Amino acid sequence: MLKISNLTYQFTSHILPLFPHLNFTLHKGEIYALLGVNGVGKTTLLKILSGLLKPSQGKVFWHDQNIYQSKKILRQYRSQIGFCLQDPEHLFFKQTVADELKYHHVGNVAKIIKQFKLEHLLNYSPFELSGGQKKILQLAIMLLKKPEILIGDEITAGLDTKGQSLIAKNLQKYKKDHIVLLVNHDLNQVIQMCDKFLFLSSEKFQVMTLTDILNYPTIFQKFGLIPPDTIKIGQELIARDILLPDTIYSNSEKIAQIIATLINQKKAK
Amino acid sequence: MANPLLEVKQLQYSSEELIDLNLTVKKKEIIHQVSFTINHHEFVGLVGPNGSGKTTLSKLLTKIIEPSNGHILLDGVDYVDFRPSWKLHQEVSLVFQQVSSQFIGTDFITDLTLSLKNFGWSIAKIENRIKQLTKQLHLKSLIKRPFRELSGGQQQLLAIAEAIAVKPKLLVLDEPTAQLDSENTFLVDQLLAKIFKEESTSILLISHKPIELSLTQKLLTLNQGTLTGNYSTNEFLLDSNLLKENQLIIPATLAIRDYVYKLTKVQLPLVDLSINSLIKAIETVLC
Amino acid sequence: MNFLAKLDGRTKLISIVVITLFMFTFKNYWQYLLITGIFILIFFGQLHLNQRKQIIKHWKLILILPSLNLIVNSLFINGKVIWSWWRLHITHLDLAIFWRLILLLLFALTFSTITNPSEMALAIGKLINSLTLGYYQGSGIVLVVIIMAAFIREFSETWQTVIQAAKLRTIPSKSFKRWSDLIARIWLLQPLILISLKKADRVADALIAHGYHQDAKLFDYRKQKYHLNDWIIYGSLVLFIIINNLILGKL
Incomplete structure (x- = not known):
């Protein structure tokens, strides 16, 4: 369990901190997505959580121990982190x-x-x-380190479809006993791959499950993001009374299945 | 129009790249016998898997590198006859994938002023052009701010503005939104659509985002340095097999259409990739 | 606050060079004290909080480099010994050099925080233009300086990321083999150099695409003019040198 308490970061050249004081906890068995517009400090937050950058304020607790308490603890903590950089060449x-x-x-x-x-x-x-x-x-x-926490900054960007599904498959397997935290620009992918969603802006922070999002799809606009296509399609179809309002439509297959049923019903008539 | 704007004839290129500190060098991207044309005021897309030679081709078309063989003609004039090279860069400009490495100045005005002075423009002419350009493209709020303070998308909007400042006959964009999130991609795509509507320039857009490619009129596919196809955009983008072959992501609208077809053998009549088109198609089939 | 910010790039550059050379003529501690005093005035009176922070960030460099120099110098006896221990002997000259180095680093850091690369590049271009009596009109030198300055920043950013990546890849229980670790460090140059080469390539491509060429008259050097503030600085520099030499002459 990775507990983040009252955490924020401020660049020396900036007047305001990047994001509000954050409080949240990450658990095993879930893939978390960190969402927010460009420049809100997603990469910075990933670096703080992987023990590479000391926060300006607040603490990160791993098994109830503050990871930035001493250099030894920090080194020990880093050995349990798998961090995939946006540009892999650096490693x-x-x-x-x-x-x-x-x-x-x-x-x-x-x-x-x-x-x-x-x-x-x-x-x-x-x-x-x-x-x-x-x-x-x-x-x-990074997986060969057998890390307890796997953090990925755009690990599927620029990959072809085959590569993307290869990575998605392995992450699903890996998440069972570990924490996975991803930053990914492609929200269509995020919706399919992740379980919990951390929405971040310079003023707000909100943790949501997929059900929360589907019940409250305007969350994306609230954080300045364009909602993924499947969510938009679901909303439009609900607005036209084609889909039922209280059902969850998270991916294309589910939407297609219901439309197929409706078509078949019409054919039967 | 009788003559095409750009004629590419039997283009060939090979290069070498350094891969470690033992100075090991490997042959990198290769372009084989590529030929195609772009017409006046035409919006052309270029797709292909990673490493297929798209970036190399974009550099050949903007005379950053010279081909090992073959010819490129702009309005009937061979690229080799543009001497010195910078004379060509008034006619053909390039926007890069890596956003920040394309600027020298610290902000738009300084950078564009420097760049236009290369072509011998007077200060008055430059100031005029900047005024006109920022008004036309609604960029006024960005032009005085240092690049470092702007998002990748905002920087890319300015890079595109700089590229069309010289009123080029051809604008080449090498995956301009590959490093951007969907919000910024949307801004860039909107700008490209506006430019194509209002300017007489032809555009070659290299991309692997289907929605972005729907801005274009025709599509060329490149694979391992060879041109493998030439399609009308709509025909290409609505064909899932073609998208898969060229390793493009299938958009949600198309995935739903295909899945519905698999289950019911009913084809939803999509006219394009937009969500509106899908909703209309579903309504027609159901009503 | 604004006095320093309004200065011409050339004034900043020339002042730094003059003060640096000037310090080599110092023979008395009060001269160093005076320069230090002036620096403190500039530091607290003219710099923003963030600029001060940026300079202080480099405190390790400011202290370690002169200290190393002091230790090496103290192995040799150069002048009257004022303090000695084991083989180390501190002389007045050693202390003067130590102090001078600290001041030099502080001035250089201050210069780099109050001057942006293009301003500095333009200043150099204008100086060369003046020195060649207006014959040099080109832009090559200025562009090279701008690109180099931008590149140093890129280089250090790349290096930071490479080091971070290496930290993540090293497992502490295995790091007892210090020697092999050191060798592994050398190999970190591989990503640094290869990535930097790529970045340099991209910058070069962008320059060509924007039509940059040797003979273009990019900068109007005549337009760069001095203002009152600049003359004040030059005046005080000259005054300072004269007074210093007068007093020294009398002593």
């Missing part, structure tokens, strides 16, 4: 993909290679991989 300092995977690994390298289909890339330099392959390699490296 590649070995000559081949195989060496990268072996560096300070804890988990089973062979298993991860198979899981992420990296077999044919092992002898390449990490710098020759495509953008998507780099992202996948980074996630594999």
